Amino acid sequence: MSTEAxxxxxxxxxxxxxxxxxxxxxxxxxxxxxxxxxxxxxxVARENILAVAGVLRDDPELAFDLLLDVTxxxxxxxxxxxxxxxEVWDRDHVTMRRLPRRRNLxxxxxxxxxxxxxxxxxxxxxxxxxxxxxxCRVPEDDPRIxxxxxxWPGANWLERETWDLYGxxxxxxxxxxxxxxxxxxxxxxxxxxxxxxxxxxIQAYVGPGAKEPRRPE
Amino acid sequence: MSDLVQKNRVAPxxxxxxxxxxxxFDDLHTExxxxxxxxxxxxxxxxVKIELDLEGEEVIDADVQIGYLHRGFEKECExxxxxxxxxxxxxxxxxxxxxxxxxxxxxxxxxxxxxxxPRCQFIRVIGGELSRxxxxxxxxxASAMELAAFTPMLYLLEARELLLDQIDAICGARVTTNxxxxxxxxxxxxxxxxxxxxxxxxxxxxxxxxxxxxTDNPIFRERMQGTGRMAGKDLLAWGVTGPVLRxxxxxxxxxxxxxxxxxxxxxxxxxxGEHGDNFDRYLVRMExxxxxxxxxxxxxxxxxxxxxxxDDRRVKWPPKRKVFGQMEELIDQFKxxxxxxxxxxxxxxxxxxxANGEVGFYIVSDGSGRAWKMRCRSPSxxxxxxxxxxxxxxxxxxxxxxxxxxxxxxxxxxx
Numbered sequence: 001m002s003t004e005a006x007x008x009x010x011x012x013x014x015x016x017x018x019x020x021x022x023x024x025x026x027x028x029x030x031x032x033x034x035x036x037x038x039x040x041x042x043x044v045a046r047e048n049i050l051a052v053a054g055v056l057r058d059d060p061e062l063a064f065d066l067l068l069d070v071t072x073x074x075x076x077x078x079x080x081x082x083x084x085x086x087e088v089w090d091r092d093h094v095t096m097r098r099l100p101r102r103r104n105l106x107x108x109x110x111x112x113x114x115x116x117x118x119x120x121x122x123x124x125x126x127x128x129x130x131x132x133x134x135x136c137r138v139p140e141d142d143p144r145i146x147x148x149x150x151x152w153p154g155a156n157w158l159e160r161e162t163w164d165l166y167g168x169x170x171x172x173x174x175x176x177x178x179x180x181x182x183x184x185x186x187x188x189x190x191x192x193x194x195x196x197x198x199x200x201x202i203q204a205y206v207g208p209g210a211k212e213p214r215r216p217e
Numbered sequence: 218m219s220d221l222v223q224k225n226r227v228a229p230x231x232x233x234x235x236x237x238x239x240x241x242f243d244d245l246h247t248e249x250x251x252x253x254x255x256x257x258x259x260x261x262x263x264x265v266k267i268e269l270d271l272e273g274e275e276v277i278d279a280d281v282q283i284g285y286l287h288r289g290f291e292k293e294c295e296x297x298x299x300x301x302x303x304x305x306x307x308x309x310x311x312x313x314x315x316x317x318x319x320x321x322x323x324x325x326x327x328x329x330x331x332x333x334x335p336r337c338q339f340i341r342v343i344g345g346e347l348s349r350x351x352x353x354x355x356x357x358x359a360s361a362m363e364l365a366a367f368t369p370m371l372y373l374l375e376a377r378e379l380l381l382d383q384i385d386a387i388c389g390a391r392v393t394t395n396x397x398x399x400x401x402x403x404x405x406x407x408x409x410x411x412x413x414x415x416x417x418x419x420x421x422x423x424x425x426x427x428x429x430x431x432t433d434n435p436i437f438r439e440r441m442q443g444t445g446r447m448a449g450k451d452l453l454a455w456g457v458t459g460p461v462l463r464x465x466x467x468x469x470x471x472x473x474x475x476x477x478x479x480x481x482x483x484x485x486x487x488x489x490g491e492h493g494d495n496f497d498r499y500l501v502r503m504e505x506x507x508x509x510x511x512x513x514x515x516x517x518x519x520x521x522x523x524x525x526x527x528d529d530r531r532v533k534w535p536p537k538r539k540v541f542g543q544m545e546e547l548i549d550q551f552k553x554x555x556x557x558x559x560x561x562x563x564x565x566x567x568x569x570x571x572a573n574g575e576v577g578f579y580i581v582s583d584g585s586g587r588a589w590k591m592r593c594r595s596p597s598x599x600x601x602x603x604x605x606x607x608x609x610x611x612x613x614x615x616x617x618x619x620x621x622x623x624x625x626x627x628x629x630x631x632x
Contacts (some may be wrong), residue, residue, distance in 0.1 A: 036563040037327050064451050066469070069594040070569075073581055082562035082583040110472075122566055122577070123593065126453065126469040133566065154456025157602035165291075178283035180631060189292060196296050 016040055018130040021061050026052060041133035046119070046145045049136050053151045056123060056132070064132065067148065069122040069159035071139075072166040076116060076192035116140035116170060121148070138168055147173040165190040229541050244400050244593075247273050256285050260363045264627050271613055279608045281601060285626040288608075294591035298557030299325050299503045299580075300399055300532070302591070307393045309593060310629040313352035313572040315344040315384065315396045321553075322397040323477060324567035328560045329399075329531060335403050337525045338478045340514045344387060344396050344568075346509040346516075351380045352572035352624075353460075353509075354424065360499070360621030361431055363391040369427040376423035379416040386412060399558075401524075401526030401535055401569035410517045417510055425504055432500070441496035445607040445619030448493055455603035459574025459596050460501045461623060465493035471570040485512050496623040531558050557586020564590075573624055597623075597630035 015023070019033060019040050029052050031043040040153035044052050055065040072195040099199035115137040123132045138145055148155040160179040171175060180187065184203050187194050204210075238610035250271045264285035270278035288357040290309065294302045294378045294445040305315040306321045307506050308436050319341045325567035326333065333341075354374025358373035387398050388403050396402065447455075449465035462469055488504035490497025527535055534553055535546035574615035581590035600623050 028586045037330065037565050038551045039564070039566055041564075066458070066573060067456050068458075068577060068580065068599075069592070070577065071592045078583065078589075082564075082589070092520070122579070124474075126467060126474070131475070131566070152456065153454050154599060154602060157598065161598075180287040184247070187291065196292055211327070 002057045018062075018128075022056075022132070025055055025059055025062070039131070039133060041135060043135045043137070046136040046138055049119075049134070050146045050148070050151070052134065053121075053148050057151055060130075063125045063127050064123040066122055066126055067121065067152035067154050067158075069120075070148070070155055070162055071120050072162050072168055072190075072194045073120060074166065074190065075114060075117065075118060078114075098155055116167065117143060119162065119168060135171065136181050143168045144171055145169075146171050149173055164188070167191065244281060249277065254616065260620065261360055262621075263523055265625060266632075267549065267604075267608075267616065268615070269608075273613070274612045276611055276613060276616065279605045281604050283598075283627075284631055286421050286631040288409070288628075288632065290632040291591050295588055299584045299588060301561070302559060302588075303397065303399075304393070304395050306593075307395060308628050309595065309632065310488070310571060310597070312355045312626060313348040314392060314394045315341075315348035316352075316393060316569060316571045317576060318396040319478075320567065320571065321346050321570040322399055322578055323569060324565060325399050326371075326527075326532075326561070327565045327567045328563065328582055329529065329558075330372075331400050331527050331529050331532065333400060333402075333527050334522050334524050335479070335528065336404075336523045337467055337527075339520050340387070340402050340525060341397060342406060342478050342480070342512055343405075343516045344384060344402075345618070346396070346512045347380045347383055348394075349572045350420070350437070350506050350509045351377045351384075353506050354380075354437040356572075356624040357427070357431075357502055358625075359485070360618060361427075361437070362616050363621050364437060366431065366434070366437060369430045372423045372427040372430070376420040376427075377419040379423075383409075383416055397429050398526070398532075401530055403526045404500065405459050405520075410520070413517060414514065418512060421507070421510055426502055430512060432503070438496060440614070440618050441499055441622075442494060443492075444495050444611055445498075446492065446494040446623065447603065447607050449630050451606075452493065455572070455606075456599040458507060459497055459571070459600065461600055462574065463488065464490035464497035464501045471568050471575050475568070477567070477569060481515075481605065484510055485509075485515075494617045495595045495622045498630070522605075531560070556576045559584060559586065566594075568594070571596055572598060573629070576629075577583060577623050593629075593632060595629040595632060598632075601625050601630055 001201060009015070018036070022042065023030070023033075029048045031045060033040070035041070063075050087160050117138040117140065119136045119138055121134040123134070124130070136145060145168060147159055148170070149159070156174070157179060159173055160176060162168055163170060163176055164178040164180050165188055177183070182203070186200060187198075232244050253266060256267040266282040266285070268280040268282065269276055290305055290514045293305060299463040303318060305322060306317040335545070344398055354377040356371040358370035358377070358504035362370040382406065383393060385391050385619070386409060387396050388404055412491055432438060447465060449467040452462050452465045453467060458469065467485050468489050471477070474485055485508045488501050490501050530549070535549050539546040540550045540570050545610070560582045562582055564581040566577055566579045568575045570576075575594065576596060579590070579592040579594065583589040604620070604623060607618055611619070
């Protein structure tokens with residue numbers, strides 16, 4: 001909830017200059033802020049991502065003009081941040097890794113109470129030279145989030161890639177096709193429940209020179 | 218840039234624009250033609266397909282289709298230990314693999330919180346800059362060859378071979394370098410400085426010859442000037458980085474913007490262009506070769522003595538002699554190999570300046586030896602996304618130089 005944001009900020013007296021500026025403009029929309037090894041990241045509700053992105057790009061003090069990366073994380077049965085609640089993931093983590101990696105043999109951990117996916121954006125400002133990471137949680141049963149193509153056109157291919165590999169739909173994307181894999185591919189391969197050795201059904205060749213289908217006799 | 222280059226910036230035919238060119242053929246009946254360029258086409262180095270809609274010679278629509286070299290780099294990295302993934306990064310940008318090795322190891326070291334010794338940082342910079350020069354030489358040579366200039370390609374490939382000799386002397390491989398380790402690197406061989414300087418000078422002379430053959434060549438300039446143009450503002454919005462962005466006049470270079478290793482102490486210039494066309498991309502790359510050479514020579518002069526590996530026991534394997542003789546070291550080795558070391562749980566993003574732009578590795582660790590999530594931000598992928606808009610409105614023949622100057626590397630783009 002956005003109302004819980006201020007306490008987490010008050011706990012951290014050492015805010016980076018960037019986070020002071022970001023908080024001044026976006027405090028009501030930021031769910032929480034974390035810092036690890038000097039990387040600032042903010043968590044935002046997925047309904048607010050377009051508004052946040054617009055402010056980050058247009059504000060002259062922030063001026064995030066370059067969208068470096070869009071990707072997703074599949075926290076299958078894991079909490080949001082590994083550095084916080086270690087005991088939650090420890091047991092499942094071991095179970096998941098020890099078994100063979102075929103999907104039909106793998107005992108996946110129970111789905112946790114947290115939303116399964118997180119969409120991650122990496123930004124940099126080429127004038128102020130500061131970097132920021134944005135995370136939005138996206139639940140499994142409704143994997144949708146607003147597309148950032150109106151703000152940064154460069155999100156186009158990056159979002160297509162995220163759709164291809166994670167199956168997260170970007171609402172308002174002009175051309176949401178698969179980018180690496182073929183259209184008939186079943187599933188999304190970077191999800192944790194897609195095994196590394198899983199096989200795909202063989203597709204009949206259609207196109208120039210294809211053989212006629214055999215007639216029933 | 219020489220005065221000669223500044224004169225007659227835009228070749229006459231390109232200056233007239235698509236509307237004027239189309240007016241020449243107003244009374245001719247033409248139908249849009251759909252052609253497929255690639256995935257196996259001599260000018261599409263790196264497998265990529267461009268579906269073009271042509272009206273006469275003019276491109277009216279283009280669809281760039283990638284993915285022919287998709288190997289699941291990220292999935293593979295999530296199932297292997299952190300120390301096992303270094304050879305995979307060679308295969309990302311296979312014409313400058315050292316830069317990927319360095320970028321990956323820096324990201325993992327940032328996760329562990331390790332700082333490498335100064336000598337290691339110098340050696341990484343030397344390897345990386347040699348690799349960058351080699352990449353630019355291949356990009357320029359291949360593009361020149363696609364425009365039917367075969368001689369400069371031979372010159373540049375010979376120069377590239379001299380640089381690969383040096384990388385070979387350090388790590389024993391020309392292309393699949395596997396140059397770095399987490400927390401360290403390979404040490405330079407005896408007498409490397411003299412060996413390197415002699416080869417660098419020869420490589421620079423060859424590059425200067427190729428430069429003379431290309432830069433003032435009217436045919437080359439006619440094909441390059443004014444084609445594939447995109448303004449710096451648009452390039453930024455599309456997420457383009459590297460020499461292509463700098464040719465559009467935006468001085469964004471990760472080595473200057475957020476310095477890593479020892480780049481903050483080195484003396485080098487960031488060349489930028491002003492027109493954002495293919496010719497500026499060519500000139501920026503040509504100048505970057507010379508700047509990288511400056512960096513390598515500075516590093517060779519200032520190279521400090523000392524260890525090349527970090528002493529951090531979380532990543533450094535104990536010496537073999539002790540492994541076979543002592544209990545603690547044996548256990549240490551056993552745990553490190555079979556469990557991959559234990560980084561703290563957390564997530565980091567570290568970017569380095571690759572040959573085509575910002576190469577970033579984003580690692581989410583759950584505290585085990587394998588990354589929960591591994592992501593490579595590859596410059597070729599983002600650079601290719603606005604290619605469609607550079608091609609539309611140009612001619613079919615402009616596809617070749619524009620694509621060549623984007624320098625798409627299939628392994629990095631498709632991962």
